[in-house]
Each structure stands twice: as C-alpha cells, then as structure tokens.
Amino acid sequence: MQFPKIPTRTKSSKILILVPSFICVLYLLASALLLRVSRHVYIHSSLSEGMYAPTTLDHIVFGISSDKNTWQKQKEYVRLWWKSHQMRGCVFIDSLPSEEYANNDNTSLPPVCISEDTTRFRYTYRGGWRSAIRFARVVAETVALNHSDVRWYVFGDDSTVFFPENLVKTLSKYDHGLWYYIGTNSEIYDQNRIFGFGMGFGGAGFAISYPLAKVLAKNFDSCIERYPHLYGADSRVYSCLAELGVGLTHEPGFHQVDVQGNTFGLLAAHPVTPLVSLHQLDQRDPIFPNMTTKKALEHLFEAVNLDSQRILQQTICYDKWFSWTISVSWGYAVQVFQKHLFLPDVLNVQETFRPWKRGNVLAGVYAFNTMNIDPDPCRRxxxxxLDTLSSGRNGIRSNYKKSYQNCSYDNFSPKKLEVIRVFSHKLELDIKQLQAPRRHCCDVLPSSAGKVMEISIRECKEEEFIHMH
Structure with a gap:
C-alpha cells in the first residue's frame, strides 16, 4: 500500500510561519523590558527626588567636643546658634555633668553624651593633652548615634560658633553622595606649616559627607593607633582621611581665628562667601566696643537673624564729591577712608590683631594679604x-554709629559724620551664586553732606566695575 505523498513545505512557507512567532516573542520581551525600565525609572526618580531635595539643617548631625569643666562656660556661646527643634547631634564630655547642670534649663542646648574610654590608645606627644584622642573619637561616636537621613556630619569645639543657615548654604554646593572633607586651615602660615596646609582645623569646624564618615568611623580606631605621636584631634582625623585618599576641600567661610587681640581687621574684610564659623572669640577682644564678648555676639546675631547670608559681606563704594572710599561689612561695621583707595587695596586685611605666638620669625606671617594700620588713630x-536694624516691605535698614575718637577734623573729613544708614534687601543666594560668587555694589545717596550718610547696596550691573568715577 502506498501512502499519499505529503507535500513538503517550501522555505518561504517556513518563514511565513516563523515570522508571527518571532514577532510574538519580541513583543513579550519588549513588554517585560518596558515594565522593568519603567519600574527602574520610577524607583530612580523617587530616590533622586529624595537625594537631591534641598539640603536643610535636618540633614546635618553635629559632634561637639568639650569636657565637664569648659562646658559650663562655653554652653552659653553654643546656645546662641543651636536650634533644638531643627538640629541633631551631641556634645561629648568626659564624665557626668554636675547637679547644677542637671537643674538648669538645657532645652536650648544639644544633648550631652559621655565619651567612651580611651585609655587603651597611646599618646606620645610631649607636652600635649591625651584628650586629643577622645576629641578625635567624637567623629566615630557621632556616626555611631545612627541618625537617619543624614547627609553631613559637622564637627567643632565647644568654643566654635556656627552660623547654621550659612553652613547649610555652603554644604549645599556639594554632592553629599560623594566623599567630601570640607573645612579650612589656620590664618597663620607657621601653624599650617607645622600641622599641614591640607588639614581642616578643628576649631574652625569641618564637615564630612555621610558615605565618607561611615567608612572613616568603621576603621577609625585601628587608624589612630598608627598616630600616637600627633598633637591634636584634627591631626588624627586628617591623617586617617588622607589614608583613605581624601583631601581637604577648602571653604573660606570657616574661621580658625588663630590671632590675639582685636579681630576687627579679619571680620571687616571677610571673603565673598557666607560666614560659616568663628572660633574662641571669648579669648579675643569683644567684636563690638564697650560690650562683653557674649553681648557682642548677641548683637551680631541680631543681624544674622535678619539676613544671615549677608552678614560680614564686604561692599565697596566711593563718594566722588569728597573722594572718600567706603567699605561696608554688613551687619558689623562701616569704614570711611578719607582718600581714594583702589578696590584691591581695600580688600587687604588690616592688622588690628597680634600673632598667636611670639618669638618666631614666621609668627606674624599670615595666609592672606594684610595692610598696616596707622599708629595715629586720627589718621585711620x-x-x-552696627547700632540698630529694622526690616520692612522696602527691605532692611541697618544703622551704624561712629566709634568716637578725640580727633580734630575739617569740613571735608568723614569724622564729622555721626551715623551711616545702609539700605539693602535680604540676600538669597542660589547655587550658581554660591559656586561663582560676585561682590555686590553700593551707591552713596545724596544725603551724605550732613552728619548722616546713606548708602544703598545692590547687585552690580553685568559689566559694572567698582572704581572711583
């Protein structure tokens, strides 16, 4: 019996059958891929929104180094800047505070934490203090507090005065997901030569981004075992970060203030960047005359609370009628020079202060340009x-009163002036202005003929040069 011959499929018929199957498979694969991609995009965008939302004080955790003896005094300076409802962190001391502290109202201060024992660590620096090890370990112990949603850890001494809003603005320039170590070095060349130009000095305070701080804390104890010969806590932190391959990112808004005496010259010539910190002002002359250090700082914070980002920002303008040069350090002081000075010369720091140490040829060598002050006060x-401030719909008015000196003057002398009024608007810096700062301009208003001079601060025009017209 012969079966009928079944016709064989041609090549074209095979293709016709396979094409729909292949398209179906492609459709299923594409659908699965699209679902996966869309799911990834949604998750990524959600994470990005959280990760790149504006940095606030809620994202910062502070670690403050202190001890039970100094904390009783220094806490009054910390109280000036600490915001209990927004800030997280701890002040680390060596042992339990006194009953007097427990009975005080400490709701406006950071919580007190007791440092761990450090007797197992060697300390061989002759003439130094073992507390440097405990202070260094504040970094690891602050991370161990295990706060959530942290972007930055900020460290400082109990004598460090931070300006919180400006700290947030400064850190917001940087990607907190990367490894950053941010701070500044000393004003004194010799201090930097000894301890390192790349070290963030602890008195000025420094910031470490979250991912870097986690890695540092995990290996910190084993690292500092290698550095018993170093003097301070900040040297140990710097050395361990250097071992991780991370260098210091310099931010000039942090201030170690390694000088003695009158800090007027430093403050009046602040760089064009938000003021982030000042250190050990209780060991310097009060920043305002005829006030205690605490009262002077409280007075400064009146301006800080009104316009934090503009505080100490130096603006230069010229009175063409009298050929005067005027320097406004907003919220602090106004200087009127009885002659025409080129702008770069006005920006130099006046040496109103003394070197931190004496007897060393390098002690008076500073890390910035300075100018001498005239020995005759009447020629300065x-x-x-700053006297008073007020804010309204038209902006902010700050009044500055003359610091009196018994000097004779003629009708063309700025010493006849009694009050200077400065008009400005609240400074709100965006990320571009923070990354590429530009000094503001000011105009002397027509009222300068009498005992009152009025000045208006504004943004400079696009192609405007600041000079005597």
Missing part, C-alpha cells in the same frame, strides 16, 4: 559699628 579710617 573712621569706623561706624
């Missing part, structure tokens, strides 16, 4: 210190 610029 006339200085007007």
């Amino acid at each position: 610029p006339t200085v007007f210190f």
Whole structure:
C-alpha cells in the first residue's frame, strides 16, 4: 500500500510561519523590558527626588567636643546658634555633668553624651593633652548615634560658633553622595606649616559627607593607633582621611581665628562667601566696643537673624564729591577712608590683631594679604559699628554709629559724620551664586553732606566695575 505523498513545505512557507512567532516573542520581551525600565525609572526618580531635595539643617548631625569643666562656660556661646527643634547631634564630655547642670534649663542646648574610654590608645606627644584622642573619637561616636537621613556630619569645639543657615548654604554646593572633607586651615602660615596646609582645623569646624564618615568611623580606631605621636584631634582625623585618599576641600567661610587681640581687621574684610564659623572669640577682644564678648555676639546675631547670608559681606563704594572710599561689612561695621583707595587695596586685611605666638620669625606671617594700620588713630579710617536694624516691605535698614575718637577734623573729613544708614534687601543666594560668587555694589545717596550718610547696596550691573568715577 502506498501512502499519499505529503507535500513538503517550501522555505518561504517556513518563514511565513516563523515570522508571527518571532514577532510574538519580541513583543513579550519588549513588554517585560518596558515594565522593568519603567519600574527602574520610577524607583530612580523617587530616590533622586529624595537625594537631591534641598539640603536643610535636618540633614546635618553635629559632634561637639568639650569636657565637664569648659562646658559650663562655653554652653552659653553654643546656645546662641543651636536650634533644638531643627538640629541633631551631641556634645561629648568626659564624665557626668554636675547637679547644677542637671537643674538648669538645657532645652536650648544639644544633648550631652559621655565619651567612651580611651585609655587603651597611646599618646606620645610631649607636652600635649591625651584628650586629643577622645576629641578625635567624637567623629566615630557621632556616626555611631545612627541618625537617619543624614547627609553631613559637622564637627567643632565647644568654643566654635556656627552660623547654621550659612553652613547649610555652603554644604549645599556639594554632592553629599560623594566623599567630601570640607573645612579650612589656620590664618597663620607657621601653624599650617607645622600641622599641614591640607588639614581642616578643628576649631574652625569641618564637615564630612555621610558615605565618607561611615567608612572613616568603621576603621577609625585601628587608624589612630598608627598616630600616637600627633598633637591634636584634627591631626588624627586628617591623617586617617588622607589614608583613605581624601583631601581637604577648602571653604573660606570657616574661621580658625588663630590671632590675639582685636579681630576687627579679619571680620571687616571677610571673603565673598557666607560666614560659616568663628572660633574662641571669648579669648579675643569683644567684636563690638564697650560690650562683653557674649553681648557682642548677641548683637551680631541680631543681624544674622535678619539676613544671615549677608552678614560680614564686604561692599565697596566711593563718594566722588569728597573722594572718600567706603567699605561696608554688613551687619558689623562701616569704614570711611578719607582718600581714594583702589578696590584691591581695600580688600587687604588690616592688622588690628597680634600673632598667636611670639618669638618666631614666621609668627606674624599670615595666609592672606594684610595692610598696616596707622599708629595715629586720627589718621585711620573712621569706623561706624552696627547700632540698630529694622526690616520692612522696602527691605532692611541697618544703622551704624561712629566709634568716637578725640580727633580734630575739617569740613571735608568723614569724622564729622555721626551715623551711616545702609539700605539693602535680604540676600538669597542660589547655587550658581554660591559656586561663582560676585561682590555686590553700593551707591552713596545724596544725603551724605550732613552728619548722616546713606548708602544703598545692590547687585552690580553685568559689566559694572567698582572704581572711583
């Protein structure tokens, strides 16, 4: 019996059958891929929104180094800047505070934490203090507090005065997901030569981004075992970060203030960047005359609370009628020079202070440009210190009163002035202005003929040069 011959499929018929199957498979694969991609995009965008939302104080955790003896005094300076409802962190001391502290109202201060024992670590620096090890370990112990949603850890001494809003603005320039170590070094060349130009000095305070701090804390104890010969806590932190391959990112808004005496010259010539910190002001002359250090700082914070980002920002303008040069350090002081000075010369720091140490040829060598002050007070610029401030719909008005000196003057002398009024608007810096800062301009208003001078601060025009017209 012969079966009928079944016709064989041609090549074209095979293709016709396979094409729909292949398209179906492609469709299923594409659908699965699209679902996966869309799911990834949604998750990524959600994470990005959280990761790149504006940095606030809620994202920062502070670690403050202190001890039970100094904390009783220094806490009053910390109280000036600490915001209990927004800030997280701890002040680390060596042992339990006194009953007097327990009975005080400490709701406006950071919580007190007791440092762990450090007797197992060697310390061989002759003439130094073993507390440097405990202070260094504040970094690891602050991370161990295990706070959530942290972007930055910020460390400082109990004598470090932070300016919180400006700290947030400064850190917001940087990607907190990367490894950053941010701070500044000393104003004194010799201090930097000894301890390192790349070290963030602890008195000025420094910031470490979250991922870097986690890695550092995990290996910190084993690292500092290698550095018993170092003097301070900040040297140990710097050395361990250097071993991780991370260098210091310099931010000039942090200030170690390694000088003695009158800090007027430093403050009046602040760089064009938000003021982030000041250190050990209780060991310097009060920043305002005829006040205690604490009262002077409280007075400064009146301006800080009104316009934090503009505080100490230096603006230069010229009175063409009298050929005067005027330097406004907003919220602090106004200086009127009785002559025309080129702008770069006005930006130099006046040496109103003394070196931190004496007897060393390098002690008076500073890490910035300086200018000498005239030994005759009557030949110095006339200085007007902040008196009062007010804010309204038209902006902010700050009044500055003359710091009196018994000097004779003629009708063309700025010493006849009694008050300077400065008009400005609240400074709100965006990320571009923070990354590429530009000094503001100011105009002397027509009222300068009498005992009152009025000045208006504004943004400079696009192609405007600041010079005597």
